[in-house]
Amino acid sequence: MKAGFPHMGDVWLPMVAILRGVGVEPVVPPPYSKKTLSLGVRYSPEGVCIPFKLTLGSMIEALDLGADVIIMAAGPGLCRFGYYAKIQERVLQEQGYKFDMVTTELFEGKFIGVSRFIKRLSGGASMATVYSAVRLGLKKIGALDDIERAVHKVRPLEAVQGTATKIFDEARHALDEASNARSVDLVKADFFRRLDAVERNPSADPLKVGVIGEFYVVLEPFSNMDVEIELGKLGVEVHRTTFVSEWTKFSLFLSMLGMTEKGKLHKAAMPYLKRDVGGDGWETVGEVAYHAGHYDGLVHLAPFTCMPEIVAKNIIPSMKEQIPLLTIICDEQMGRAGMLTRLEAFVDLLRRRRDAQRKAGALAHAAAR
Ligand code: SF4
Structure with missing residues (x-):
């Protein structure tokens, strides 16, 4: 069996370790590129978000490299992303690809569920082998x-x-x-x-800027045009709460103890959102409330047509916690030059704002002496 999977961010690293560890040959598609995106856009339904297009393009690249199985996340709790695997399977079959789509419901069964899934995939590796492969991947x-x-x-x-x-x-x-x-x-x-x-x-x-927004575009540098690297070049220390390791730690283990990855963010969002709006919309609102006053600004990454982020974007202006925020809409129409110009202007504004605050602070200090 040759198992491929969409190349999202650095998820390939644990995936390869786990698959190799249980004796399955991994097929790692290349990092996302313009070719991946144009393949995805060509075969995607109109109006889907960029995660659909990029994962589809990446599946095609994995299949072209010889994968006969595609692994993809699915199931409720993942916004409409949960249905993407089924649609993508049909799209690829219509294009003549012969393969098995293997999906895992990441939120059910936690660590045990994922381990059983890997055991099935491996065709019968012992549970001890599976645990040790998963441990190394994590x-x-x-x-x-x-x-x-x-x-x-x-x-x-x-x-x-x-x-x-x-x-x-x-x-x-x-x-x-x-x-x-x-x-x-x-x-x-x-x-x-x-x-x-x-x-x-x-x-x-350095200025301190938080990068917040939808899970996929926050973690996949191609989809956000390397926003973190560009911020670094502009003299910004990036802060991010979303990391694959944190997410897996909470989703697979700590949630069994009632702990949630972003409990403090959910609490901070409570005055504005009484219930989950899907995807990472809730966390986005929570990050604004939680980080205002700690960071110089926030960069909000939101895929075009993403409902949870649209909800969050509309709530943010009415929040009492205020912090300079730049929303970047990510899709295939996004241009690098335009994104960089907006980023430079935003960082320039943050620097001037911080200089003014420092000056006012120094004057107040001098007046108090
Ligand atoms: S959260 Fe938004 S961008 Fe992400 S998969 Fe769901 S709809 Fe698409």
Whole structure:
């Protein structure tokens, strides 16, 4: 069996570790590109969001590389994304592709459910083998996410632009090659050392900006045109609460204990939203309420036609917590030059605002003495 899956963000890293660990050959489609998007757009129904188009394009790339099975998330609780696998299966069959679509209901059965799913997929690997493969996959993505958090801090400080991003790319490959938990720990320690050693610009004075919004476009750099890298180049320290490792930790384990990944965000959103609006709309409202006053600004990533984010976007202006916010609508019509111009203008505004606040603070301090 050759198992392919859509190449979203860094999800490929644990997927490859898990599939290899249970003896299934992974087919990793290339990172998203214009070709992926145009393949997806060509065969997608009008009006679907960019996650549908990109995952469809990526499935085609995996099938063209020889995959005979496609793994895809599905089920209720994932907004309309939960139905995408079924539609995509039909679209691909109409194009003449012969394959099995294997879907997993990520929210049901938690860790045990996902382990059973992997056992079935493997054709009978022992549960001990499955657990050890899943543990290694989760350890790898946990390590990569920790390294990425450090990268977010180094990017706006680095003397030579692009150094931290290059180190991060190398970390991905090193973690992919790590064959056990011990080597994952060694790789992580090594890359933390390398990031610590990056030469700093002594005059750097980073702004703090949160990147919030829909799960998929927040985690997939192609769909948001590398917004985090671009913010780093503009001297911004990016803060993000959405990470694959956090999400899996809560979805597969801690939710069984009644803990939710973004409980504090849900609480912060309560005055504005009494119930879940699907997708990440609730979290987006919560992030605005929770982070106002802590960050200099927020960049809100929202896919075109995404109902949960449309709901959130319409609530934000009436919230009592106010923070400068730039919404970027992600779809195939998005142009890099336009996005960068808006980002530069936003960061410029944030810097002037912070300078004015500092000046006012210094004057008030002097007057009080
Ligand atoms: S949350 Fe929005 S963008 Fe994401 S899959 Fe659902 S509808 Fe599409």
